[in-house]
Amino acid sequence: MAENTWSLTYDDIVDGVKNYGRESLLSLGNGFLGWRGALVTNTYDDDFYPGLYVAGVFNQTSTPVAGRDVINEDLVNLPNVQLMTVSIAGQPLVINNDTMTNLTRRLDFKTGELIDRYRVLVDDNREHFVDIETIKIVDPINWHCLALKFKVTPSYDVDLTVEAKIDGSVENKNVARYRDFDSKEFVIQSITDTTMTTCTRTTHVTVALASQSSGENVQSKTTQITGDSIIDQYAAHGRTGQAVVITRVMALASDLETKTDPTVFVQNAVDQTTFSEIQQNSHDYWDELWQTKDVQITGDDAMQKLIRMGIFHLNQMGNHHANPNLDVSVGSRGLTGEGYRGHIFWDELFALPYYSANEPTVARSILKYRTNRLSVAEKNALSENETGAMYPWQSGMYGDEQSQLIHLNTVDNTWIPDNSRLQRHVSLAIAYNMWVYQKMTGKLDHLNDNGLEMLMQIARFWINKAQSTGDRFIIAGVMGPNEFHEEIPGAHKGGLLNNAYTNIMLVWLLNYLHELSQNPAINFSQVAKQVGYTDVEQEKAEMIRHLLKLSINSDGIVEQYEGFFQLKQLDFPAYQAKYGDIHRIDRLLKSEGKAPDDYQVIKQADFLMLIYNLGAAHTHELITQLGYQLPDDWLAKNTAYYLKRTTHGSTTSRPVFAGIYVELARHGNTTLEAQAYDFLTDAIGSDYYDIQGGTTAEGVHMGVMGETLAVIQNDYAGVDMLHDMFVLNPRLPKQWSKLCFTQFYQGVQLDIEITTKEVKITSNRDISIMVVDQIVALIAQKERKVVYNG
Numbered sequence: 200m201a202e203n204t205w206s207l208t209y210d211d212i213v214d215g216v217k218n219y220g221r222e223s224l225l226s227l228g229n230g231f232l233g234w235r236g237a238l239v240t241n242t243y244d245d246d247f248y249p250g251l252y253v254a255g256v257f258n259q260t261s262t263p264v265a266g267r268d269v270i271n272e273d274l275v276n277l278p279n280v281q282l283m284t285v286s287i288a289g290q291p292l293v294i295n296n297d298t299m300t301n302l303t304r305r306l307d308f309k310t311g312e313l314i315d316r317y318r319v320l321v322d323d324n325r326e327h328f329v330d331i332e333t334i335k336i337v338d339p340i341n342w343h344c345l346a347l348k349f350k351v352t353p354s355y356d357v358d359l360t361v362e363a364k365i366d367g368s369v370e371n372k373n374v375a376r377y378r379d380f381d382s383k384e385f386v387i388q389s390i391t392d393t394t395m396t397t398c399t400r401t402t403h404v405t406v407a408l409a410s411q412s413s414g415e416n417v418q419s420k421t422t423q424i425t426g427d428s429i430i431d432q433y434a435a436h437g438r439t440g441q442a443v444v445i446t447r448v449m450a451l452a453s454d455l456e457t458k459t460d461p462t463v464f465v466q467n468a469v470d471q472t473t474f475s476e477i478q479q480n481s482h483d484y485w486d487e488l489w490q491t492k493d494v495q496i497t498g499d500d501a502m503q504k505l506i507r508m509g510i511f512h513l514n515q516m517g518n519h520h521a522n523p524n525l526d527v528s529v530g531s532r533g534l535t536g537e538g539y540r541g542h543i544f545w546d547e548l549f550a551l552p553y554y555s556a557n558e559p560t561v562a563r564s565i566l567k568y569r570t571n572r573l574s575v576a577e578k579n580a581l582s583e584n585e586t587g588a589m590y591p592w593q594s595g596m597y598g599d600e601q602s603q604l605i606h607l608n609t610v611d612n613t614w615i616p617d618n619s620r621l622q623r624h625v626s627l628a629i630a631y632n633m634w635v636y637q638k639m640t641g642k643l644d645h646l647n648d649n650g651l652e653m654l655m656q657i658a659r660f661w662i663n664k665a666q667s668t669g670d671r672f673i674i675a676g677v678m679g680p681n682e683f684h685e686e687i688p689g690a691h692k693g694g695l696l697n698n699a700y701t702n703i704m705l706v707w708l709l710n711y712l713h714e715l716s717q718n719p720a721i722n723f724s725q726v727a728k729q730v731g732y733t734d735v736e737q738e739k740a741e742m743i744r745h746l747l748k749l750s751i752n753s754d755g756i757v758e759q760y761e762g763f764f765q766l767k768q769l770d771f772p773a774y775q776a777k778y779g780d781i782h783r784i785d786r787l788l789k790s791e792g793k794a795p796d797d798y799q800v801i802k803q804a805d806f807l808m809l810i811y812n813l814g815a816a817h818t819h820e821l822i823t824q825l826g827y828q829l830p831d832d833w834l835a836k837n838t839a840y841y842l843k844r845t846t847h848g849s850t851t852s853r854p855v856f857a858g859i860y861v862e863l864a865r866h867g868n869t870t871l872e873a874q875a876y877d878f879l880t881d882a883i884g885s886d887y888y889d890i891q892g893g894t895t896a897e898g899v900h901m902g903v904m905g906e907t908l909a910v911i912q913n914d915y916a917g918v919d920m921l922h923d924m925f926v927l928n929p930r931l932p933k934q935w936s937k938l939c940f941t942q943f944y945q946g947v948q949l950d951i952e953i954t955t956k957e958v959k960i961t962s963n964r965d966i967s968i969m970v971v972d973q974i975v976a977l978i979a980q981k982e983r984k985v986v987y988n989g
Contacts, residue, residue: 202500202501202503202504203504204500204503204504204507205307205308205309205504205507206305206306206307206308206309206504207224207225207305207306207308207504207508207887208303208304208305208306209221209302209303209304209305210301210302210303210304211302212296212299212301212302214245214246214296215245215246216889216893216896217889217893217896218246218247219246219248219373219536219893219895219896219897220886220889220893220895220896221236221304222235222236222237222247222248222250222896223235223236223532223535223536223886223895223896223897223898223899224236224306224508224535224886224887224895224899225304225306225313226250226512226515226533226534226535226536226899227306227311227313227335227336227337227345227515228337228515228516228518228533228534228535229337229338229339229342229515229518229520229521230254230339230342230515230516230517230518230520230521230522230525230561231253231254231342231343231451231456231518231521231522231525232251232252232253232254232337232342232343232345232451232534233250233251233252233253233254233515233533233534233535234250234251234281234335234337234345235248235249235250235251235535235536236304236306236313236335237249237250237281238294238315238317238333239281239282239283239315239333239335239347239349240282240283240284240285240294240331241294241295242279242282242366242369243369243370243372246295246296248372248373248896249279249281249282249369250276250373250535250536250537251276251277251278251279251280251281251451252274252275252276252277252534252541253275253277253406253451253453253534254525254527254534255453255455255456255525255526255527255596256274256275256277256399256404256406256453256455256596257272257273257274257275257399257402257404257541257595257596258272258273258275258384258385258399258400258401258402258404259271259272259273259401259402260273260380260381260382260383260384260400260401261381262379262380262381264379264380267604269380269603271377271380271381271540271603272540272542272595272596272601273371273377273382273384273537273540273541274530274534274537274540274541274542274595275371275384275385275399275404275406276369276370276371276372276373276384276537277369277385277397277406277408277451278365278366278367278369278385278387278395278397278408279364279365279366279369280345280365280408280410280447280449280451281335281347281447281449282362282363282364282365282366283333283347283349283361283362283363283364283445284361284362284364285329285331285351285359285360285361285362286359286360286361286362287321287329287353287357287358287359288357288358289358289360292319292321292329293319294317294319294331298319298320299317299318299319299320300318300319300320300328301317301318302315302316302317303315303316303317304316306511308485308489308507308508308510308511309485309486309489310336310481310482310485311336311337311339311481311482311484311485312334312335312336312478312481313333313334313335313336314332314333314334314335315331315332315333315335316330316331316332317330317331318330318331319331321357326354326355327354327355327357328353328354329351329352329353329354330350330351330352330354331349331350331351331352332349332350332352332442333347333348333349333350334347334348334478335347336474336477336478336481337477337481337515338472338476338477338480338481339480339481339484339485339518339520339521340480340483340484340520341468341472341477341480342518342520342521343450343451343452343457343464343465343468344448344449344450344468344469344472344477345449345450345451345477346446346447346448346449346474346477346478347446347447347449348444348445348446348447348474349361349363349444349445349446349447350442350443350444351442351443352440352441352442352443353437353438353439353440353441354439354440355439356436356437356438356439357437358434358435358436358437359434359435359436359437359443360432360433360434360435361414361417361432361433361435361443361445362430362431362432362433363410363412363430363431363433363445363447364428364429364430364431365395365408365410365428365429366427366428367387367390367395367397367427367428368427368428370382370383370384371384371537373536373537373538373896373897373898374536374537374538374897377537377540383400384399384400385397385398385399385400385406386398386400387426387427388405389462390424390429391424391429392422392424392429393409393410393411393429393466393469394407394408394409394429394462394465394466395407395408395409395429396408396461396462402596404453404454404455405453405454405461406451406452406453406461407451407452407453407460407461407462407464407465408449408450408451408465409449409450409465409466409468409469410429410431410447410448410449410469411447411448411449411469411470412431412445412446412447412448413445413446414433414435414443414444414445414446415442415443415444415445415446416435416438416441416442416443416444417433417434417435417443417445418434418435418436419433419434420432420433420434431445433445446474447474448469448472448473448474448477449469450464450465450468450469451465452464452465452468455525455526456524456525456526488514491557491941491943491948492510492514492557492941493507493510493939493940493941494506494507494510494908494911494912494938494939494940495937495938495939495940496911496935496937496938496939497935497936497937497938498934498935498936498937499934499935501884502879502880502883502934505883505884505887505907506883506907506908506911508887508904509883509904509905509907509908510908512533512535512899512901512904513550513553513554513901513904513905513908514558515533515534516529516533516534516550516901517529517550517554517558517561517565518558518561519558519560519561522560522561522564522565523560523561523563523564525564526567526568526571527564527568528543528547528565528568528569528594529543529546529547529550529565529901530542530543530544530546530901531543531544531546531898531900531901531902532897532898532899532900532901533898533899533901535898535899536896536897536898536899537897537898538894538897538898539593539897540593540595540601541595542593542594542595542601543568543593543594543595544592544593544594544625545592545622545624545625545628545680546851546901546902547565547628547629547632548628548631548632548812548902549851549901549902549903549904549905549906549909550565550901550902550904550905551565551566551632551635551636552635552639552905552909553905553908553909555632555635555636555639555640556639556920556942556943556944557943559636559639559640559642562632562636562640563636563644563645565632566629566632566633566636566645566650567648569590569629569653570648570649570650570652570653571598572590572594572597572598573588573649573652573653573656575597575598575599576588576589576590576591576598576626576653576656577589577656578599579591579598579599579600580660585660585663585664586659586660586662586663586664587655587656587657587658587659587660587661587662587663588626588653588656588657588659588660589623589626589660590625590626590629590657591620591625592619592620592621592622592623592625593619593620600620602617602619602620603617604617618678618685618686618693618694619678619682619685621676621677621678621685621693621694622677622678622679622680622682623660623664623677623678623701624677624678624679624680624698624700624701624704626657626660626661627657627661627701627704627705627707627708629653629657630654630657630658630708630711631704631707631708631812633645633646633650633653633654634711634921635921638920638921638922638923639920639921639943639944639945640945640946641945641946643718643720643721646715646721651715651721651723651726652726652729652730654711654712654715655712655726655727655730655732656730657708658708658709658712658732658740659730659731659732659736661674661705661708661709661743662709662736662739662740662743663736664676664677665705665739665743665747668748670746671746671747671748672742672743672746672747672748673696673697673747673748674696674697674698674701674702674705674747675694675695675696675697676692676693676694676695677694677695677698677701678693678694678695678698679695679698679699679700679701679759679760679805679808680700680802680803680805680808680849680851681759681801681802681803681804681805682785682802682848682849683784683785683795683796683800683801683802683848684759684760684763684795684796685796686796687762687796688762688766688794688796688797695760695761695762696760696761696762697748697749697750697760697761698759698760698805699749699750699757699758699759699760699805699806699809700759700805700806700808700809702747702748702749703749703806703809703818703821703822704809704812705743705744705747706743706744706747706821706824706825707813707817707821709740709741709743709744710744710821710824712740713740713741713744716737744824745824745825745826746825746826747825748761749822749825749827750764751822751827751829752764754830754836755829755830755832755833755836755837756836756837756840757806757822757829757833757837759801759804759805759806759841760805763799766796766797766798766799767797767798767799768798768799769784769798769799769800774787780892781846782846782847782848782891783846783848784800784846784848785800785802785848788800799844800844800846801841801844801845801846802845802846802847802848802849802852803845803847803848803849803851803852803855804841804842804844804845804852804855806837806841807837807838807841807855807856807859808855810834810855810858810859810862811854811855811858811906811909813921814919814921814922815834815859815862817921817922819833834859834862834863835863835868838856838859838860838863842856850882850885850886850890850891850900850902850903851900851902851903851906853878853879853881853882853885853903854878854879854882854903854906854907854909854910855906856874856875856878857875857876857878857879857882857910857914858875858909858910858913858914860872860874860875860878861875861910861914861915861930862914864930865917865928865930872932872933875932876932876934879907879910879911882903882906882907882910883903883907885900885903886899886900886903886904911938912940912942914930915929915930915931915932915935915938916929916938916940916951916953917929917930917971918942920942920944924967924968924969925942925944925947925949925966925968925969926968926969926970927951927958927960927968927969927970927971928969928970928971928972929953929958929971929987929989930989931953931954931955931989936954936955937952937953937954938951938952938953939951939952939953944966946964947962947963947964947966948962948963948964949961949962949966949968949977950962955989956986956987956988956989957984957985957986957987958970958971958984958985958986958987959982959983959984960975960977960982960983960985961977961980961981961982961983962977962979962980963979963980964979965977965978965979970985970987971985971987971988973985
C-alpha cells in the first residue's frame with residue numbers, strides 16, 4: 200500500500216528524547232504562536248514536554264557557572280493552556296507509557312489538525328479502561344486563537360471528573376543541558392475565571408492567556424482558581440461507550456503586538472469565536488495554501504511525505520496573516536522547542552528564499568526584524584572597536600549578542616570556551632537575504648525604512664575590517680560556517696585568517712552594493728551621506744572586490760582558511776570504530792584533551808556553502824574577479840576534497856553536497872547521481888529519523904527544511920531566479936518519473952510539470968524564460984511544452 204503522504208502518523212509508544220522529538224514534529228503554529236505536540240493529559244517529565252511559545256517573547260535569567268554569572272535570553276515556555284486531567288471514581292487517572300496500551304497520533308497536513316487517540320488502563324483489571332481522543336488546532340487567520348476537543352470514553356459505568364486547566368507552574372525544561380540554569384521565566388500577575396496574565400521576569404513582557412470551555416454529557420461544571428492555575432472541573436456519570444466531551448477555545452496575546460490590554464484582548468477573542476470557526480479557518484487556510492505550495496513527486500512516497508512535512512512546518516513558522524504584524528524573525532527551531540534558546544541565527548538564509556518566492560510579506564517582515572535592530576548592530580560594532588553594523592551570531596529580543604562565552608561539552612560535561620560569536624558572516628547572510636528578496640520579487644521596498652542604510656552599514660563593517668597587505672586585502676579574526684575551527688593553532692586568540700566563505704561572500708556583497716549604486720531608482724548618494732559611507736570607503740570597496748585574498752593550491756582546491764592545508768590529518772575510521780557516531784567530532788576531540796583546530800575536520804564545508812548560496816557559475820565568476828584561475832574540474836575536486844573531511848555535524852551540510860552532485864551529474868559525472876539522492880534522502884529525513892541522536896527533541900531544524908526544498912526545486916528542477924531571468928534546467932533523479940510544483944517569480948505564477956523528457960509550463964502572465972539553454976516566450980494561460988534531454 201502507498202504511504203499516506205498527507206500526514207505524519209505514529210502508532211506506537213516511545214519514551215525519552217524520542218518522544219520529545221515526535222512532539223516537535225507534531226507541533227502546530229501560525230507564525231505568532233507555536234504549540235508542541237505533547238499529549239494534553241501530561242505535564243513535564245522525562246517522556247513528555249508540553250510547550251507553548253509566542254514569537255518574540257524572551258526573558259533573561261542569570262545563573263552562576265564556572266565562576267561567572269551567565270546571562271541567558273530564552274524563548275519563554277508560557278503557561279500550559281492545554282492541560283486536561285481525568286479522575287475515575289475520585290482517583291486521579293495515571294497516564295504514562297506504562298498505563299497506555301496503545302497510542303495513535305496523526306498530524307494532517309491538509310487541515311492543520313493534530314489528532315491523538317489512546318487507551319489508558321484504570322486499574323489492574325484490563326477491562327477497566329478509558330479511550331481518549333483529542334483534536335488540537337491553531338487558527339492561522341485569527342492568529343491569536345487555538346482550540347482543542349477532548350473526548351474520554353469509559354469501558355464501564357463509572358463516575359468521571361474531567362478538569363480543563365491553565366497551568367502557570369511551568370518552566371523552561373525542554374533542553375536537558377539547560378536545566379541547571381534558572382528556568383523560571385515569568386510571574387503570574389493576575390487570574391480570573393477565564394484569564395491568566397503573566398509578565399516575563401526581566402524583559403517585562405505581558406502575556407495574557409484565556410480559555411473558554413464547555414462540556415457534553417456532563418452533570419455539572421465548577422471553576423476553581425489557585426495561585427498558579429485556573430481549573431474548569433466537569434463531573435459526569437460515565438456510561439459504557441459514551442463519550443464525555445470537553446471543548447476548549449483559547450487565546451494568547453502579548454503587549455508586543457497588541458495595542459489594547461492583552462487581558463481584555465484574549466477575553467474578547469475567546470468570547471467571539473468557537474471551536475468550529477477555528478477549525479474551519481484552519482481547513483480553509485491549508486486548503487488554499489496547498490493549491491500553490493505543494494511540491495508533488497511521482498516515484499518516492501516516503502520522500503513525498505517528508506517534502507510536505509517541510510512545507511507544512513515552514514508555513515507554520517511564517518504566516519502571511521501574522522508575521523507582517525510582528526517584530527520577529529524565524530528561529531532556527533521555529534516555535535517547536537527550546538533548542539538554541541529560540542534564538543535567531545543565520546538560518547534565515549535557508550528559509551528566506553522560500554518565503555521570498557512563496558510568501559513575500561513574510562520575507563519582508565523577516566528583513567524588517569533586522570532593520571529594526573540596526574542601531575543595536577551599530578552599538579555591537581562600537582563595543583568591539585569596529586565600524587558600521589555588526590549583527591550578532593545569536594539574536595533574540597533586542598538584537599544584542601546572545602552567544603555565550605562558554606558552553607557545555609555534552610560528551611564529558613565540561614565547560615569550554617565558545618568563540619562562535621566570531622561568525623560575523625551572519626551579516627553577509629542578512630545582505631544575501633535582501634538580494635534574494637529583490638531578485639525573486641522584483642521589488643525594492645526592502646531598501647526602505649533603513650534597509651539601504653543597513654546594507655551600507657554591513658558593508659562598512661567589512662570594508663573597515665579588511666586590511667591591506669602588499670597587493671592584497673586580508674580579513675582576520677572571523678569564523679566561517681564550519682564551527683569546528685575557532686582559532687589558528689598556537690594563536691591563543693579566536694578567529695581565522697582569510698576564511699574563503701567569508702571573503703567570497705564579501706566580494707559578492709560589494710558587487711551588490713555597486714549594482715545598487717548604479718540603479719537610478721535608488722538615491723544611493725543621499726543615503727551614503729546619511730550613514731557616513733565616505734568616498735574613501737567606497738574607493739576601498741572597489742579595490743577589495745578585486746583584490747581580496749584567497750588561498751588556492753596547485754590542484755585548484757580553495758583553502759577553507761589560510762593555514763587549513765597545514766593542519767594534521769585525522770584517522771576518521773579509528774574514531775568511527777571507537778565512538779560510532781562522530782558527527783560532533785569536535786566534542787569528542789575536546790573530551791580527549793585535543794583541539795579540533797589542529798585537525799582537518801569539518802562540521803560543514805565553508806567553501807562549498809557558497810555553491811548553495813550563489814551557484815557554481817556565480818562562485819566561479821567571483822573567484823575569477825579576484826584574479827584567480829581555477830581548473831575546469833574545480834568543482835569536482837573541491838567537493839571530493841572537502842567531503843573526505845566533513846562529518847556533517849550540522850543538518851545543513853548534506854543538502855549542499857546533494858545539490859553539487861546534481862550539478863556535477865548535469866555536466867557528465869553521472870556516477871554521482873545515486874550519492875546525490877542519498878544525501879537528499881538523509882537530509883530530508885534528518886528530523887523525522889532524528890539522525891543526530893536526540894536533537895529533534897529540542898525542536899525541528901528549520902534550515903534543513905528550507906535547504907532540501909531548494910535542492911528539489913533549484914537543483915533537480917534546475918530553477919534559478921537569482922540572475923535576472925527565470926531559468927529552468929531539469930535533471931530528475933532516476934527514482935522520479937514526474938515533478939510538479941508552482942513557482943512564483945516577480946509577480947508571475949508558473950505552474951510547472953517536469954517528466955524525464957518533457958517540461959510543461961503555464962504562466963498567468965506573458966513572460967520570457969529560459970528552459971535548458973533556450974529562450975521560451977510564454978503566453979498567459981497557454982500551456983507550453985519543451986522537450987529536453989534529461
